[in-house]
Amino acid sequence: MTRNIIFAGVGGQGILSIATIIGDAATRTGINLKQAEVHGMSQRGGDVQSNMRLSTEKIWSDLIPEGEADIIISMEPMEAMRYLPFLEKEGWIITSTDTFRNIPTYPEDEAVLDELHKIKNLVALPIENIAKENSMPKCANVILLGMASKYISIISRDELRQSIINVFERKGESIVEMNLKAFDLGVELAQ
Amino acid sequence: MKDKLLLLGDEAIALGAINAGLSGVYAYPGTPSTEITEFIQSNSLAKQRGIHSRWCTNEKTAMEAALGMSFAGKRALVCMKHVGMNVAADAFINSAVTGVNGGLVVVAADDPSMHSSQNEQDSRFYGKFAMIPIFEPSSQQEAYDMMKKAFSMSEEIKLPVLLRIVTRLAHSRADVTISEPIAENNINLDVNRSEWVLLPVNAKRQYNKLVDKQALLINNSEKSDFNNFNIADCKKRYKRGIIACGIGYNYVMESMQNVEEKIPLIKVSQYPLPVQMIEKLSEVCEEIIIVEDGQPFVEEQVKAIAPDNVKVSGRLTGALPRVGELNPDFVRKGLGYEVTEGFAKSNIVMPRPPALCMGCGHRDVYNALKTIVAEYKDAKVFGDIGCYTLGALPPFTAIDSCVDMGASITMAKGAADAGVFPAIAVIGDSTFTHSGMTGLLDAVNENANITVIISDNLTTAMTGGQDSAGTNKFEAICLGLGVEREHLHVVVPLPKNMEEIDRILRQEIEYKGVSVIIPRRECVQTLNRKLRKQKAEKQ
Numbered sequence: 001m002t003r004n005i006i007f008a009g010v011g012g013q014g015i016l017s018i019a020t021i022i023g024d025a026a027t028r029t030g031i032n033l034k035q036a037e038v039h040g041m042s043q044r045g046g047d048v049q050s051n052m053r054l055s056t057e058k059i060w061s062d063l064i065p066e067g068e069a070d071i072i073i074s075m076e077p078m079e080a081m082r083y084l085p086f087l088e089k090e091g092w093i094i095t096s097t098d099t100f101r102n103i104p105t106y107p108e109d110e111a112v113l114d115e116l117h118k119i120k121n122l123v124a125l126p127i128e129n130i131a132k133e134n135s136m137p138k139c140a141n142v143i144l145l146g147m148a149s150k151y152i153s154i155i156s157r158d159e160l161r162q163s164i165i166n167v168f169e170r171k172g173e174s175i176v177e178m179n180l181k182a183f184d185l186g187v188e189l190a191q
Numbered sequence: 192m193k194d195k196l197l198l199l200g201d202e203a204i205a206l207g208a209i210n211a212g213l214s215g216v217y218a219y220p221g222t223p224s225t226e227i228t229e230f231i232q233s234n235s236l237a238k239q240r241g242i243h244s245r246w247c248t249n250e251k252t253a254m255e256a257a258l259g260m261s262f263a264g265k266r267a268l269v270c271m272k273h274v275g276m277n278v279a280a281d282a283f284i285n286s287a288v289t290g291v292n293g294g295l296v297v298v299a300a301d302d303p304s305m306h307s308s309q310n311e312q313d314s315r316f317y318g319k320f321a322m323i324p325i326f327e328p329s330s331q332q333e334a335y336d337m338m339k340k341a342f343s344m345s346e347e348i349k350l351p352v353l354l355r356i357v358t359r360l361a362h363s364r365a366d367v368t369i370s371e372p373i374a375e376n377n378i379n380l381d382v383n384r385s386e387w388v389l390l391p392v393n394a395k396r397q398y399n400k401l402v403d404k405q406a407l408l409i410n411n412s413e414k415s416d417f418n419n420f421n422i423a424d425c426k427k428r429y430k431r432g433i434i435a436c437g438i439g440y441n442y443v444m445e446s447m448q449n450v451e452e453k454i455p456l457i458k459v460s461q462y463p464l465p466v467q468m469i470e471k472l473s474e475v476c477e478e479i480i481i482v483e484d485g486q487p488f489v490e491e492q493v494k495a496i497a498p499d500n501v502k503v504s505g506r507l508t509g510a511l512p513r514v515g516e517l518n519p520d521f522v523r524k525g526l527g528y529e530v531t532e533g534f535a536k537s538n539i540v541m542p543r544p545p546a547l548c549m550g551c552g553h554r555d556v557y558n559a560l561k562t563i564v565a566e567y568k569d570a571k572v573f574g575d576i577g578c579y580t581l582g583a584l585p586p587f588t589a590i591d592s593c594v595d596m597g598a599s600i601t602m603a604k605g606a607a608d609a610g611v612f613p614a615i616a617v618i619g620d621s622t623f624t625h626s627g628m629t630g631l632l633d634a635v636n637e638n639a640n641i642t643v644i645i646s647d648n649l650t651t652a653m654t655g656g657q658d659s660a661g662t663n664k665f666e667a668i669c670l671g672l673g674v675e676r677e678h679l680h681v682v683v684p685l686p687k688n689m690e691e692i693d694r695i696l697r698q699e700i701e702y703k704g705v706s707v708i709i710p711r712r713e714c715v716q717t718l719n720r721k722l723r724k725q726k727a728e729k730q
Contacts, residue, residue, distance in 0.1 A: 010543065011545070023197050023364065024197075026197075027195065027196075027197045027366060032365075032366065033197065033364070033365060033366065034363060034364065034365045035363060035364040035365075036359060036362060036363040036364075037199075037362050037363065037364070038306070038362070044545035044546055044547065044548060044578070044581065045543075045545055045546045045548070046543050046544055046545035046546070047542075047543040059365075060441040060442070060444040060445040060448070061441050061442050061444075061445040061518075061519040062359055062360070062363040062365075062438070062441065063359065063518050063519055064519075065445070065518075065519040065520050065523065065530065065531060066520050066530055066531060066532070066533050067530070067531030067532050067533030067534075068531050068533075069533075078539065078540055078541070079543075081537040081539065081540050082537075082540045084533065084534040084535065084536060084537050085533045085534060085535070085536055086533055087533050087534050088531070088533065089532075089533070089534070102543070102546070103541060103542075103543055103544075104585075105541040105542075106541060107539050107541065111539060112539060115537060115539045119534075
């Protein structure tokens with residue numbers, strides 16, 4: 001079994017932290033993984049993406065071929081659509097609907113969301129707001145991970161929860177608890 | 192049980208080097224090579240062993256210091272981005288003529304597709320130019336394993352070894368199986384002085400030795416564990432064969448996963464090219480396709496090795512794109528296989544280029560410059576390499592050039608020599624100590640009519656906030672180089688100080704000679720990181 005995931009967002013949104021959590025789970029459970037990231041200039045408010053490949057078989061390419069991503073997980077709706085040519089015809093988009101407007105050419109919010117909702121296999125929620133309403137404003141990315149967990153499938157939810165504990169452990173118990181709560185909330189919202 | 196770790200390619204190289212008995216890493220930060228040195232700086236065994244890992248002022252000082260450590264018998268590593276090789280080239284090429292004592296490995300991280308660079312130069316040419324072995328890992332595991340081999344080979348053949356990687360390997364993670372660390376070398380000063388003093392009489396002898404070693408290097412490549420020749424049946428004739436280099440090998444294997452066709456394949460991860468292997472391949476194939484990331488380095492050489500009736504294709508013939516990094520789709524197409532169709536591109540998606548951070552001091556510098564340049568219609572602003580290069584983009588569109596580290600000052604001087612007025616240079620603190628100081632001395636010696644802005648944010652920001660070699664020394668450096676005290680100003684780039692900055696800029700542009708203005712304010716990224724750390728420590 002192979003799962004190809006594209007993570008997308010804008011520099012500073014915490015999209016790569018989700019990749020770290022999945023990476024920890026894959027390594028612990030003996031699933032092969034390759035994950036290509038972007039460092040350097042793209043961190044400065046530009047678009048950020050990462051290709052993650054998870055497999056029970058040997059993985060060759062670090063990059064996902066076009067049309068072979070099973071999931072796009074995105075912190076921003078326009079960024080989710082940037083990678084559409086990579087999405088498999090039956091693939092899923094799991095994304096926040098909160099737009100991040102830091103360029104003058106950014107389209108109207110409504111136009112972006114209309115375009116997004118043309119995608120058949122879509123889980124899209126205003127995660128930033130949900131995170132704020134639930135008093136966990138810094139956990140929007142982990143809510144997103146919870147929403148995507150069903151589609152990641154090659155790694156179980158329990159293993160992902162364990163990895164949240166591993167990754168946030170050094171930040172203290174309350175941070176771990178809050179992130180677990182965020183994850184469970186994401187799972188629930190995506191049902 | 193052997194440990195498995197999830198590592199970036201850069202981290203695999205770093206840990207591989209530490210476990211291969213490294214005594215010092217010498218480097219200047221540069222994407223995509225920075226994480227190698229950062230990993231060594233934070234590694235516990237490296238700390239325990241006291242492995243040298245402090246940043247150097249530029250790639251040339253790094254290369255020379257590493258050569259000094261090798262002279263003393265210890266294992267040294269030099270890391271840089273591809274364009275850093277141009278800076279280190281003098282020392283690098285000559286280190287092949289002196290030869291080495293302790294193992295010396297040079298890592299050049301190339302950036303095909305120019306994700307964060309000015310060109311696509313392929314460092315394998317430097318390895319060939321210097322006539323030394325080149326390793327090019329295809330995976331993170333191979334990168335790790337290669338370090339031990341590279342150091343031991345360097346000591347056996349008494350030459351530096353070049354390890355060439357590309358962005359996609361440097362910045363991609365995979366599981367790596369870790370071996371036990373070995374001990375560092377002891378100091379060993381049993382060196383032959385005549386090998387190290389490159390007077391013509393010695394250099395001629397050393398250069399002949401280097402030329403004589405070439406057959407041995409090729410032989411090493413033929414039997415290297417990192418190169419292999421996969422042939423289904425050596426009696427058969429094949430329509431085509433493949434030579435896949437470095438990570439190109441992965442894209443070939445990816446493409447051939449569900450394919451019936453049997454194709455003889457050479458994997459190349461060690462150079463000089465294994466000539467006999469390639470001759471054997473050309474005996475059984477009508478066509479050889481070269482899959483290499485970067486410039487057509489192997490393609491050109493194989494053309495000379497293969498007989499005329501064997502077609503050689505690759506980036507030069509259009510089988511693969513001439514520019515840009517490889518990817519699985521290019522390679523599939525290049526091999527004539529079908530690519531998978533995804534969704535159509537969405538027209539609503541707009542480019543989102545990087546920008547200067549909100550609250551960044553460079554922003555205030557450019558705002559001030561904008562006001563001043565509007566007053567002088569012939570003003571030209573010569574930029575340099577760093578975050579502030581982003582001043583080229585809207586809303587600032589404030590610079591007229593950006594070429595290489597340090598070129599702002601020297602180009603401004605040349606333009607001023609030609610009669611451009613005002614000629615303004617904008618350079619960052621780390622770039623100034625890297626390669627700007629010598630140019631400033633040229634300008635001072637001729638009293639060139641230029642205004643130099645050293646935008647000092649107390650760090651090497653673009654690569655993530657590494658220490659900057661000149662911090663707290665800039666006024667002293669400028670005065671030492673001969674800048675007049677009354678034409679050296681330090682300002683704090685904040686909106687509330689704009690009037691003062693504008694006034695000083697006007698005044699110094701009108702001064703017929705060299706002036707230096709240092710807007711100084713800490714990078715907001717490093718500042719925020721520091722504040723967060725302080726907050727965490729208090730809790």
